[in-house]
Amino acid sequence: MEFPDVAKLNSYYGTPEKIAFREGPGGFPVIALANGSGACEVSLYGGHVLSYRPIGHVPVLFMSKSSLYEVGKPIRGGIPVCWPWFGAHPDNSALPMHGFARVSLWNLAGTDYTPRSTEVSLRLDHSDETLALWPHKFRLTLRVTLEQFLRVELTTRNMDEEAFVFSEALHSYFMVRQIVETTIRGLEGAEYADKTQANGRGVQDGPIVVGEEFDKIYVDTDAECVVEDAALGREITVSKEGSKSTVVWNPWIEKAQRMADFGDDEYKRMVCVETANAFDNKVTLEPGATHSMAVTIRAALKE
Numbered sequence: 196m197e198f199p200d201v202a203k204l205n206s207y208y209g210t211p212e213k214i215a216f217r218e219g220p221g222g223f224p225v226i227a228l229a230n231g232s233g234a235c236e237v238s239l240y241g242g243h244v245l246s247y248r249p250i251g252h253v254p255v256l257f258m259s260k261s262s263l264y265e266v267g268k269p270i271r272g273g274i275p276v277c278w279p280w281f282g283a284h285p286d287n288s289a290l291p292m293h294g295f296a297r298v299s300l301w302n303l304a305g306t307d308y309t310p311r312s313t314e315v316s317l318r319l320d321h322s323d324e325t326l327a328l329w330p331h332k333f334r335l336t337l338r339v340t341l342e343q344f345l346r347v348e349l350t351t352r353n354m355d356e357e358a359f360v361f362s363e364a365l366h367s368y369f370m371v372r373q374i375v376e377t378t379i380r381g382l383e384g385a386e387y388a389d390k391t392q393a394n395g396r397g398v399q400d401g402p403i404v405v406g407e408e409f410d411k412i413y414v415d416t417d418a419e420c421v422v423e424d425a426a427l428g429r430e431i432t433v434s435k436e437g438s439k440s441t442v443v444w445n446p447w448i449e450k451a452q453r454m455a456d457f458g459d460d461e462y463k464r465m466v467c468v469e470t471a472n473a474f475d476n477k478v479t480l481e482p483g484a485t486h487s488m489a490v491t492i493r494a495a496l497k498e
């Protein structure tokens with residue numbers, strides 16, 4: 196995998212105090228966005244939002260201190276792009292978990308800024324490599340907008356002659372001070388498939404407080420979620436567009452110990468609230484059509 200020259204990217208697109216390119220861990224080219232509201236960074240490898248920090252806040256997104264930065268491996272934290280399938284490939288478990296977008300090198304499609312907003316767009320097109328994994332022609336665009344919130348939009352265009360079906364997630368990892376003092380609201384009454392119970396179905400009874408391995412895909416919901424981090428005194432609001440599924444995940448103790456790219460005690464400081472279209476909510480896209488899914492993340496300190 197050959198990375199573009201960050202010095203050249205800076206000469207073409209760099210804008211003082213707004214847009215800069217650097218070589219990140221693993222040599223991955225990273226785009227740093229900044230403005231009066233905060234800062235975020237996006238890796239061209241994976242089309243992966245690595246960090247988001249509003250002014251006056253500790254980081255909003257969790258990144259494992261044990262994350263790998265190796266071609267072919269996913270980055271553990273931030274907002275992985277799961278596409279064109281969520282979870283294991285339905286027919287061939289040898290294919291990459293959560294699809295190939297998060298282990299592909301994306302191209303820079305453009306940058307933009309206004310006094311209030313700084314934005315970057317990345318693009319992933321079908322190639323011989325992707326067609327070998329998934330026999331459909333596509334264009335995937337990721338648009339990351341930094342304002343007084345962080346908005347991440349994933350747009351799929353069907354560039355083929357036949358319709359195709361895909362599933363997807365913006366697999367957001369949120370940093371919390373203490374998971375057992377964190378409450379996730381918004382999914383009360385939503386139906387879910389529980390991956391810890393062989394995808395057994397249930398209905399969410401009340402707000403979520405994680406106290407064991409937690410891995411539920413909530414379906415047919417467009418609900419806004421709030422991660423209430425009582426220990427830190429912060430609320431993270433996760434609102435979405437074009438998404439009918441929300442996934443909530445914490446590996447807890449045993450799974451954390453089994454994950455080589457995740458610290459044994461890091462489960463205490465994170466929770467995933469993922470903006471998705473998965474399970475019952477897969478998307479069928481006709482030739483030439485597009486489908487967009489977006490998440491908007493806002494952090495607010497509680498008085």
Ligand code: TA6
Pocket residue numbers: 269282292293366390410442444467469
């Ligand atoms: O979104 C939850 C989940 O599907 C969990 O089952 C767990 O596998 C997690 O994603 C992380 O998957 P990864 O392939 O990144 O280790």
